[in-house]
Amino acid sequence: MRRALNILYKLLPHALFLALMGMMGVILQRGDRDWAALRPMLALAVLMEAIVLLRAKRWETAGIFSILFGVLILWQAYASFMNTSVSFLFPPPDKVVAVLVKDIRLILHSILASFWLLLLGFALAVVLGVALALLCGYNRRLQNLVVPIADVFSAIPALVYAPYAVAVFPSFWLAALFVIASGLFWPILINTIQSINSIDRTLLDSARALDLNRRDMILRILLPYCTPGLFNTFTMQISSAFMLLIGAELMGMTSGVGWYVKYNSDFSNYTKVIAGFIVIGVLVSLVNAGLDLLKRRLLMWTNMEGRA
Amino acid sequence: MNVSSVKSKIEVDDVSFRYPATEGAGKSQLEHLSFDVREGEFVSLIGGSGCGKSTTLSLLAGLNRADQGQVRIDGLETHAPGKNRGVVFQHYALFPWMRVRKNVEFGIRQVSEANKKDIREKAERYLKLVGLEGSENLYPYQLSGGMQQRVSIARLLSMETEILLMDEPFGAIDAKNRVVLQDLLLALLERSAKRRTVVFVTHDIDEAILLSDRILFMKDARIAETLEVPFEHPRNREEIVTSRQYQEFRRRLFNLFYDFEGEESEIAKGIEYII
Numbered sequence: 001m002r003r004a005l006n007i008l009y010k011l012l013p014h015a016l017f018l019a020l021m022g023m024m025g026v027i028l029q030r031g032d033r034d035w036a037a038l039r040p041m042l043a044l045a046v047l048m049e050a051i052v053l054l055r056a057k058r059w060e061t062a063g064i065f066s067i068l069f070g071v072l073i074l075w076q077a078y079a080s081f082m083n084t085s086v087s088f089l090f091p092p093p094d095k096v097v098a099v100l101v102k103d104i105r106l107i108l109h110s111i112l113a114s115f116w117l118l119l120l121g122f123a124l125a126v127v128l129g130v131a132l133a134l135l136c137g138y139n140r141r142l143q144n145l146v147v148p149i150a151d152v153f154s155a156i157p158a159l160v161y162a163p164y165a166v167a168v169f170p171s172f173w174l175a176a177l178f179v180i181a182s183g184l185f186w187p188i189l190i191n192t193i194q195s196i197n198s199i200d201r202t203l204l205d206s207a208r209a210l211d212l213n214r215r216d217m218i219l220r221i222l223l224p225y226c227t228p229g230l231f232n233t234f235t236m237q238i239s240s241a242f243m244l245l246i247g248a249e250l251m252g253m254t255s256g257v258g259w260y261v262k263y264n265s266d267f268s269n270y271t272k273v274i275a276g277f278i279v280i281g282v283l284v285s286l287v288n289a290g291l292d293l294l295k296r297r298l299l300m301w302t303n304m305e306g307r308a
Numbered sequence: 309m310n311v312s313s314v315k316s317k318i319e320v321d322d323v324s325f326r327y328p329a330t331e332g333a334g335k336s337q338l339e340h341l342s343f344d345v346r347e348g349e350f351v352s353l354i355g356g357s358g359c360g361k362s363t364t365l366s367l368l369a370g371l372n373r374a375d376q377g378q379v380r381i382d383g384l385e386t387h388a389p390g391k392n393r394g395v396v397f398q399h400y401a402l403f404p405w406m407r408v409r410k411n412v413e414f415g416i417r418q419v420s421e422a423n424k425k426d427i428r429e430k431a432e433r434y435l436k437l438v439g440l441e442g443s444e445n446l447y448p449y450q451l452s453g454g455m456q457q458r459v460s461i462a463r464l465l466s467m468e469t470e471i472l473l474m475d476e477p478f479g480a481i482d483a484k485n486r487v488v489l490q491d492l493l494l495a496l497l498e499r500s501a502k503r504r505t506v507v508f509v510t511h512d513i514d515e516a517i518l519l520s521d522r523i524l525f526m527k528d529a530r531i532a533e534t535l536e537v538p539f540e541h542p543r544n545r546e547e548i549v550t551s552r553q554y555q556e557f558r559r560r561l562f563n564l565f566y567d568f569e570g571e572e573s574e575i576a577k578g579i580e581y582i583i
């Protein structure tokens with residue numbers, strides 16, 4: 001019984017793949033689309049099937065892809081075969097996939113624009129936040145001055161600066177950069193000051209005993225010491241950074257994935273709007289994966305399993 | 309020995325010191341401490357825990373500053389770390405983000421202008437000496453406490469500084485490796501071309517006798533007793549340990565260290581209290 005269920009589970013994605021292909025056949029037969037228009041969707045389905053075959057060993061593969069195929073089938077069926085009055089609101093998946101392929105240059109450009117803005121915001125916040133935190137580490141008085149200010153400012157959601165920033169900065173892009181950077185700056189500053197304050201006494205003595213110059217003390221000791229805390233802050237702040245980014249792009253930017261969605265909504269091109277959702281999902285996943293990879297590389301020296 | 313022919317390397321002159329955190333609470337951590345260490349001499353500090361041995365070493369290292377009195381090195385007052393001194397701490401203090409090899413190289417780099425390749429070779433040679441061949445590419449968290457301490461010993465030795473400040477360096481190391489490392493240190497110092505001055509903190513009486521020229525017994529924030537160790541260099545563990553002189557000297561030190569009368573009455577009181 002168990003075995004039979006298991007076999008059924010493994011076969012399910014293949015059956016659904018065939019069903020989807022069958023559906024595409026019907027659509028072709030009826031003449032709704034020609035072969036060229038349907039090609040991207042067919043390619044996607046075949047690609048997914050190939051992944052199922054390649055990763056057949058992993059238990060979760062069959063489940064994940066069954067769900068994906070299932071969603072595509074239901075969506076395609078609803079959009080193509082039910083004649084609803086609001087069909088422009090529910091474009092069929094094959095059209096969305098076709099748009100993703102057709103618009104690929106613009107989409108890649110949008111992804112790069114968003115990524116660049118985000119990266120610049122992060123870099124700005126890290127450089128300024130860490131530099132100020134280091135100064136505070138060397139100067140108690142400055143620290144006593146900065147910490148209360150940072151406590152207040154970090155409590156204000158950076159989004160509220162947005163309208164004012166738009167008024168102040170010469171371009172919307174600069175305003176968006178400012179909002180993203182300031183959303184990250186305060187948490188990074190506070191966290192890094194705390195890191196430096198709590199540096200292990202023996203470690204610090206060990207470094208001091210080597211009579212390091214200021215530069216080595218900062219680059220070789222304090223910075224590496226602060227990286228785990230920095231990455232913790234990144235992980236905690238990344239979702240709010242995305243909110244700020246997409247929010248800024250929706251409001252008035254002229255590039256980026258958020259802009260792509262907003263621009264096409266204005267023309268009621270919901271096929272492209274839905275494609276935009278997918279693109280945003282991909283961008284967020286990519287950035288998260290990149291951050292994870294970077295963390296793995298840079299924090300190899302921490303006992304990650306032990307700390308969990 | 310003609311005293312005037314060997315100059316003082318380290319002079320501790322009427323030094324008092326208190327940690328700021330203990331302001332207003334009881335005695336200072338060091339009170340009117342005075343002693344000299346001659347160039348090329350090996351001096352051990354022994355004494356009960358909390359008597360101020362590590363604190364004394366931190367002042368010699370320049371990590372803390374005397375509130376009163378002076379610490380002089382080569383006749384010059386000092387209150388900052390310097391490239392002429394190397395330190396091994398009681399609690400092994402490796403940099404966790406550097407691999408074992410890098411930890412040692414980093415120390416050498418601070419005191420030497422040698423090129424990358426030479427530094428690397430030197431680091432590897434010293435790591436091999438302390439028995440850590442094959443662990444060069446591990447991170448500190450992947451080593452046991454004793455192994456980490458051996459890395460910091462390798463770092464200190466590889467820096468080849470004029471002055472070595474060692475705070476219970478072998479305390480966390482297993483018995484077998486401890487013997488190996490004591491012999492290694494002894495041999496390195498005896499054969500070194502440069503005369504190296506060592507201040508060594510330990511609570512191991514036998515270790516102190518085997519390694520030192522002089523033993524300073526610390527008690528209550530000051531030096532209570534100074535003992536010259538009656539053995540010539542080069543030393544041989546086997547010969548020393550089996551000699552009668554050793555037994556006598558050891559007993560003297562032992563009585564100092566454990567201060568039997570006081571200790572026993574404390575224990576007796578404690579037991580009475582429990583019963």
Ligand SMILES: Nc1ncnc2c1ncn2[C@@H]1O[C@H](COP(=O)(O)OP(=O)(O)O)[C@@H](O)[C@H]1O
Pocket residue numbers: 327329330337355356357358359360361362363364
């Ligand atoms: N960083 C510190 N702050 C305050 N008190 C300290 C500090 N380090 C050591 N002490 C105190 O100073 C005294 C001497 O300590 P220490 O020199 O470490 O002793 P030892 O090494 O002989 O065991 C102890 O009473 C200890 O509690």
Ligand SMILES: [Mg+2]
Pocket residue numbers: 361362363398475
């Ligand atoms: Mg100590």
